[in-house]
Amino acid sequence: MTDHDVRVLDAHEHRAAVNLVRHALHFPPVPEDDWPQVAPTYSEGRVWGAHAGDELVGTAASWASRLAVPGGRELPLAAVIRVGVRPDHTRRGVLSALMRHQLAEFRERGEVLAALHASEPVIYGRYGYGPATRARTVSVRAGRDAIHPEALSGRVSVVAPEDASDRVRAVYDRVGLVRPGMVARTDEWWTALYVRALATGANLRTAVHVGADGEDGFVTWKPLPCDNPTRGVVLQVEDLHAATPAAAAALWAFVLGIDLVKSVRAEGRPVDEPLEWLLTNPRLLSTEAVDDDLWVRLVDVPAALDARSWGEAEPVVVEVADRVLPDNAGRYRVAPDGVRRTDAPADLELDVAELGALYLGDVPPSVLASAGRIAVRDAAALARADRLFAVGGSPWCGSFF
Ligand SMILES: CC(=O)SCCNC(=O)CCNC(=O)[C@H](O)C(C)(C)COP(=O)(O)OP(=O)(O)OC[C@H]1O[C@@H](n2cnc3c(N)ncnc32)[C@H](O)[C@@H]1OP(=O)(O)O
Numbered sequence: 198m199t200d201h202d203v204r205v206l207d208a209h210e211h212r213a214a215v216n217l218v219r220h221a222l223h224f225p226p227v228p229e230d231d232w233p234q235v236a237p238t239y240s241e242g243r244v245w246g247a248h249a250g251d252e253l254v255g256t257a258a259s260w261a262s263r264l265a266v267p268g269g270r271e272l273p274l275a276a277v278i279r280v281g282v283r284p285d286h287t288r289r290g291v292l293s294a295l296m297r298h299q300l301a302e303f304r305e306r307g308e309v310l311a312a313l314h315a316s317e318p319v320i321y322g323r324y325g326y327g328p329a330t331r332a333r334t335v336s337v338r339a340g341r342d343a344i345h346p347e348a349l350s351g352r353v354s355v356v357a358p359e360d361a362s363d364r365v366r367a368v369y370d371r372v373g374l375v376r377p378g379m380v381a382r383t384d385e386w387w388t389a390l391y392v393r394a395l396a397t398g399a400n401l402r403t404a405v406h407v408g409a410d411g412e413d414g415f416v417t418w419k420p421l422p423c424d425n426p427t428r429g430v431v432l433q434v435e436d437l438h439a440a441t442p443a444a445a446a447a448l449w450a451f452v453l454g455i456d457l458v459k460s461v462r463a464e465g466r467p468v469d470e471p472l473e474w475l476l477t478n479p480r481l482l483s484t485e486a487v488d489d490d491l492w493v494r495l496v497d498v499p500a501a502l503d504a505r506s507w508g509e510a511e512p513v514v515v516e517v518a519d520r521v522l523p524d525n526a527g528r529y530r531v532a533p534d535g536v537r538r539t540d541a542p543a544d545l546e547l548d549v550a551e552l553g554a555l556y557l558g559d560v561p562p563s564v565l566a567s568a569g570r571i572a573v574r575d576a577a578a579l580a581r582a583d584r585l586f587a588v589g590g591s592p593w594c595g596s597f598f
Pocket residue numbers: 221222255277278279280281282283286287288289290291292293294313314315316317319320323
């Protein structure tokens with residue numbers, strides 16, 4: 198337990214909180230000229246601070262958003278951001294206190310899920326977050342003929358920086374939250390990432406794909422620092438979303454075909470993106486990493502379980518433990534037509550963090566059981582649970598926050 202004073206911060210304390218997180222992440226404070234772009238990302242009642250005396254020493258914040266879950270429903274989501282503790286106050290329980298207050302806040306607000314991108318995977322399991330999606334980092338050798346021509350249609354045009362955030366936002370909304378794991382991008386999201394990057398002169402470039410029904414895909418990228426572009430530049434794709442496979446292929450072909458580009462790198466891509474199949478030579482691509490991406494926390498376990506779709510199998514009784522939000526603890530009967538509490542004996546026992554890892558269907562229960570993360574009381578139930586939790590394709594978040 199910490200003896201730090203934890204409370205919600207006012208707007209006038211927001212800057213100190215942002216700079217504290219930047220300090221914890223080894224970034225300099227927000228420059229004076231950039232603060233007008235950052236200030237609007239304050240969400241009232243959602244920025245927590247921990248004080249030692251008068252000094253702010255820890256903070257955690259969130260945005261209200263929505264998360265797409267299997268079956269297509271979009272549930273109220275607390276998107277957790279800007280977590281940091283000043284280095285002279287770490288490992289004294291400050292984060293734990295902030296997390297407890299924050300989760301109680303989400304519960305009160307009726308937010309069914311919380312999610313975050315973790316700086317380190319060892320931190321958030323103890324608060325009930327589990328790694329629910331993965332993402333791939335790829336590097337592709339560039340060339341004008343890199344993509345199979347039959348995959349391409351429509352045209353790609355570059356967008357002026359002053360129009361970029363509106364045009365990209367319209368396309369993102371058009372694409373929609375088509376995969377489990379995708380999040381609604383709020384005003385704060387656009388301000389924090391795009392509006393700010395563009396307003397502060399980041400070398401961010403944008404192009405949109407125009408298909409038969411108008412703009413249906415976009416890509417943003419930036420060149421990685423290099424001394425001599427005539428020797429070849431590495432482009433980093435920052436964001437790429439498309440409503441159709443043809444639009445995605447055309448956007449990849451476009452960035453791979455830009456002059457003076459030797460390779461294109463992209464982080465945070467879907468693990469099942471068919472890039473190897475789009476390439477004329479699949480060996481142009483190397484996978485640098487596949488990492489945990491979105492960590493999901495079921496804040497309201499019965500509501501979250503009942504809201505997603507389930508595969509076809511006989512029911513399974515799952516017993517959930519939850520130390521931080523004990524109301525969630527109990528046994529749930531999971532069946533294709535929905536989920537309800539039950540007194541029946543448990544087939545499987547797990548912590549709410551493991552349930553978070555299973556929730557979007559990225560990993561089957563049998564894999565967690567074989568790693569000792571689920572206690573199996575009835576072996577036959579495990580195969581049924583695999584079928585119940587299964588979804589087609591890999592969940593993907595696709596938005597950094
Ligand atoms: C969503 C995001 O914003 S991700 C960004 C997170 N921020 C950062 O990574 C910035 C740098 N790091 C920090 O600011 C801090 O170290 C934090 C926020 C990660 C942790 O804050 P602390 O106040 O030190 O955590 P706290 O003391 O509450 O630790 C709680 C538990 O987590 C463990 N823990 C916390 N951080 C780490 C870590 N980086 N590595 C291993 N264990 C950790 C503690 O040992 C403790 O374990 P216990 O429950 O077994 O006792």
